Amino acid sequence: MNSFSSQRTETTAPSSLTLQLTSEELGKNGSCIAWTEVSGKTVRVILPGTLPGDTVEAVVELPKKGAHSAIGRVSRFVRKSPGRRSSPCPASALCGGCPLIELTNEAQLSYKKRFLEKLFSAIPGGAPQILDPIPMPHGIDSGYRNKAVLYFEESAGTRKLGMYEAGSHHVAPGTDSCRLCPNWMAEAANAVLHWSKDSGLSVWSESSQTGLLRGLILRSGSSGRLATLVTSSSIPDSASENLIPALQSAGVTDVTVSIKTRPGNFVLGERAQVLLGRGSITAEISGLEFEVRPETFLQVNTPQTPVLYDTAIRLASIDPEDTVLDLYSGIGTISLLLARKAGHVIGVEIVPESVEEAKKNAVRNGLSNTEFFCGPAEKILPDIYSRGIQPKTVFVDPSRKGLEASVPGIITAMGPETVIYIACGPEALARDAAKFHSLGYCLDTLQPVDLFPDTAHIECVARFRRAQ
Template sequence: MADWKKNSLHDLHIDSYTAQGFGLARLEGRVVFIPGTIRGEDWTVQLLKVQKNIAWGRGVKLLTPSPARVEPDCPISGKCGGCQYRHMTYEEELSAKWDRVNDALRRLGGLDLELPPVLGAEDPLRYRNKVQLPVAQGKNGLSIGYFRPRSHDVLDVEDCPLQPLAVTRLREAFKAWMEQWSVPAYDEGTCQGLIRHLYVRTNQAGQSLCCVVANGKKLPQVPELVDALRAAEPGLIGLVLNVNQADTNVILGPEYRTLWGQDFLEETLCGMTFRLSVPSFFQINWAQTQRLYAQAVDFAALTGQETVLDLYCGIGTISLALAQKAGQVIGAEIVPQAIEDAKANAERNKVENTRFFCGDAGAVAAQLAQEGVRPQVICVDPPRKGLAPEVPAILASMAPERIVYVSCDPATLARDAKRLEELGYRAVKVQAVDLFPRTAHVETVVLLGRKFEKSRDHVYLDYEPSAEIDLPGGATYSEIKQWIQAEYDLKVSSLYVAQVKQKHGIVERECYNKPKSENAKQPKCPPEKEAAIEAALKHFKMI
């Protein structure tokens, strides 16, 4: 039995990767995670943290290197928590991400889908259009850079291969200003000090917007700071102060003041212009976002007639891309400022076939369903935690023809796709897009279509009563089905109507709720059809 304890050494073979980008090895059936390793390699590994069946280790000696191993192009690779894949070729990174998405869809989602190669970036460098640099005073002086992995220890990073050179120049000038005027950095332990973060946005036009996050409502020597930043970066168009005096890990506080210039910049995406303030959400990789949204629009298969519901719409980027090919698009987002930005972006781009609502995705979808809004396509782009537990059933109850799911986490995507499968929506297409080269993150788009009622595995019965029967409220089976067809564009069987009626205590003939033979399998009414039938029964005052 292997020595399973902290600091013990073991020669291990790297089998695969974790979702976090670590190499994964096995020691007598137990799992060991080792950062900085590549599958196929053999390492001498020191165990650093040991649990019952899982351990985290450190590679201390490379015994058999992989052909995919390269010299990292960053001097602090491995020390900084920003990148996980700088020690391997980009081709191996894309392969690792393909494996991650494919494994999640099959193992967690139970989906048998053909996953095409990941759409990689033409240039995996200098793509981040938003950078947030923590500021701290350490033993070796002032540090402005990035956190070490799983800590709040700030590394002083002069340059990062993922950030535009404009950020590098602004950081250098800002650090010199702090040192020249003895401006104190914020201390998380004591909640004292002033400067918490340096935040920079950039756009394709070469402009920059700089924000200083401070534990106070004023900055000293503002004219000198403006002069220093403008001299370092001619493309700077604005300097904003964000006030964050809370004892929290949240970066931005609630209050903003414009110290110089303008408090926003504009960016083009999918042929449209978006105005971005400091707190606005916008994907950080411009080129790959264009490919991601193009994939979502392609999966939506719009003809110009459809009503599209875009949940988690943010500032309306996907909504406006969809609106170019849809009849109308309804966007929903829980952040009030984002909805205001979405409305302004629609007006700015003269897009008139959009509406935006502020509210929780599930609540807005439920409200629209109650109002009888029947979208043919629903697009969702939820946060990393995926859809809230109640949302899949609400989506299914609206009976769209297609659901386009844009995801930043393959695991929660697979979980939600499995839930939607149970509600009558089968995943039919998938495409992964690498928005975050050199990191472990990957975006995925999945198309889910409404399943047909007939399948090879079941015999679905759809028979009509031998005679129309007058029901309470005066509605016949045909009238109920015709009403549902007109209101919901949804076909339901008499069997399903009978099942829902029986659920609500409306029973005429027992045979309506039974299959015609003992060997036939009788399906249960799907949730979205049950909701439509109940709406019809209420309409005809039967319940």
């Protein structure tokens, strides 16, 4: 902890202090945290622009009554972290997508583990065994993402297609390519940008609610490359005819147009048109094939996805006669991997299209020991329970917000020996761990898997065991 006396500077407001601080730990979203003593009280200081281990001089706006943290504005670096390195990305300062990019991989994993150790030290039942994070495969530090989302923007006569600057809706210069994505995606983005200019098509403006071109989504799989142009309405036939060869020059095999008429930050629209191919590609995970459409959820880190799922299944110790329940099952990735080991697998998913894709993927892979139900887990589980189904193991892979409040109680009422929880949000996992503990299930093992190097995010596989 930083602890020393300080005087108010004449150039700051009475509520500010100039302090020398050392960033000690990672906070949420990659912000770094320092601690200091002010007037006998411990103050938590968020230090944007720093990395763990940096010592800086900062003007600290002291927290107002009821606030939990102060904000420090760095005025100079006194000593930089020994874990720092030169950024391998020229756009990192503007893009903001990789806030830890100037830390070595070893330092990143060390601070991520420390973050988890502190987070889980206070949960009921005591901290679990937290294993060392599984790093990226040796030698792979770029080109591993299978998805890119790019935005159109036009201002002062300049048109751009790229990623947003940190904390804004403005495209950062130089982000039409990203070192984390394969090279073909940069080629496709460049081809589409030139096509958009040559075609004379307008760019969507959120402020005026006018314009045509909104964004571009690129996905890669084992069978091909998929490009989805997001627009506010249909594009002219002549323009679409020129779009296809432009994208084929980058090796794209399937092209779709997603038409989004509603305002707001673009996501996929309400209508879709297939311009080339099937409008979908195939992804291979641990020897199984899955259909991937523009809207399909799939882990974006190609080499680490099988590592994540294989780790979860290994921790579960599945036997051939087991019944396994897979909640938030999506297009059936985990369910079908489990079906190769278990006797019967039941998947539950809220998105109807994903449920249909899961069923098709089961047929595609010749797995007949699965069934899938559509609906919220908290509504489908009681029906499964009423049928007398008693799974030996339950898998959950929820969104970042974690489980709905009633779900842990329904799961534990079914009496499984083991619950495997795949978490993209460790804070929600810690909250849910307390609920499981109150219901007689202890979190005994936590295995972090680094799916998002250079960011503060860490995926975790947690194992809960029923108390004896």
